[in-house]
Amino acid sequence: MTLTKDESGAGTPDADDSYTPSQRRIERERVKRARARRATAIAAVSTLVTAVVLYLVVVSAPGWPRTKETFFNGQYAGEAFPKVLEGLWLNVRLLLICGVAVLVLGMLIAIARTLRGPVFFPLRFLAAAYTDFFRGLPLIINLMIVVLGVPALRLQGVTVDPVLLGGTALTLTYSAYVAEVFRAGIESVHPSQRAAARSLGLSNRQALRHVVLPQAVRRQVPPLLNDLVSLQKDTGLVSIGGAIDAVRAADIIVGRSLNYTPYIVAGLVFVALTIPMTRFTDWVTARMDRQRAQGGTT
């Protein structure tokens, strides 16, 4: 059997080295550069004006001197910063552990919801009920119930550690979100992919494992990272149980000094922690969009 190798697609390498840009092109590029310079200048001026106006509005506010003292006090900031950083380590650990637990649990729930067959009815039902409940329940209420309610039961052998309980509450809520993200991904894989897998003799489970899930997870990376960013800052909520995280560390100083600067410090630290993650998410999303643009999959 001999079949010719066919075309390699559009576009040939520019082998013609004798090319020199025409006058027309040079002129066109000059205009484009001039326009770009102008755009940059306008952006700079506009940014400066906005900043100055904002500054003046804030500084000229009647309560500004008082606010400055209470929220932007350099001395308290210096005092709070190391304590907040120390507390932040707890947030980071919570993020890592809860993040993994959430991904695993979320995936299991999502798979449970897509199982077919009458045997799996109770599992499907439980998974659906779980996601409905925990997506609707405000996280703060979930935390209070778990962190304050569970110790009140005085159960033998059950922890009263606010960190463990807070982490549990976070995992419960976020697993529901993440399960829905995974489920949306599973359902976004075209049925023809499953049909192709089944036609090759793969069982339902094998089709899910080798064909559907890999595509589903890949597609859902951006929304998953988004949820992880969200989880990262919500780890600050475990402070309500008394765990000494970044927020609680700030809280302690505020309670002692009646100055709110530590809260600002804690807030900025969280933002600083979140920004790399957000940028990473953007980068991954952009990369995936580019890949999709290169060759759409039918």
Added chain:
Amino acid sequence: MSDAPVLRMESVRKTFGGSVVLRDVDLEVAPHTVTALIGASGSGKSTLLRCANLLEEIDDGAIWLDGEEITDPRVDQDAVRRRIGVVFQAYNLFPHMTVLENITLAPRRVHGVARAEAEEHARELLERLGLGDKAGEYPDRLSGGQQQRVAIVRALAVRPRLLLLDEITAALDPELVGEVLNVVRDLKGDGMTMMLATHEMGFAREVADQVCFLDAGVVLERGTAGQIFGDPQQERTQRFLKRIVEAGRL
């Protein structure tokens, strides 16, 4: 050709909602023969193929593969599908796998073939179909014709008893149709038993041992390619073929 049929359908009926898609379909596919299903869009060609592979459940009638009734609900459907290869109109390659991974997935996971052996067989088949240098590519880097040939290799890699081809050139640019049809010609030469739904009448006429004309879910006329294309008996068949000839497709 006196051997027992590879595939036999008897009184097969299939409905979607209220509409009857297949009505009393009887069909036999002898070993090493090619059966072409022709007919207008919506006449039930694709559904018939999907039923044969149990991707659709039939409402009534029965289907046998090598003498075993595969429409018996107690039959292991996965085991049945392992013996039937399918090539789809839209290729349905797995976009997250390379060409080689696409092809070796079923041999490795379903048939338990060792990786090295599966890959060797895959490369052999790719080489034969002129795709030897594409093993490491992802499907979206290939032309439609190349993707469809990979899909054929993927279906062949499990050494199926029967190959079902569902309008495999319908999504291709005209200049790429030939390379795919060539593959089917060669497979026929190798003795592969095939059933194909097609709009390529010239090709059906050339390659098919048996041609079935489907109209509104009924096999209206069945015969050799010479009979159906040369001397159609049914008025509807005549009209269908006349339209095809007028459209310059035959």
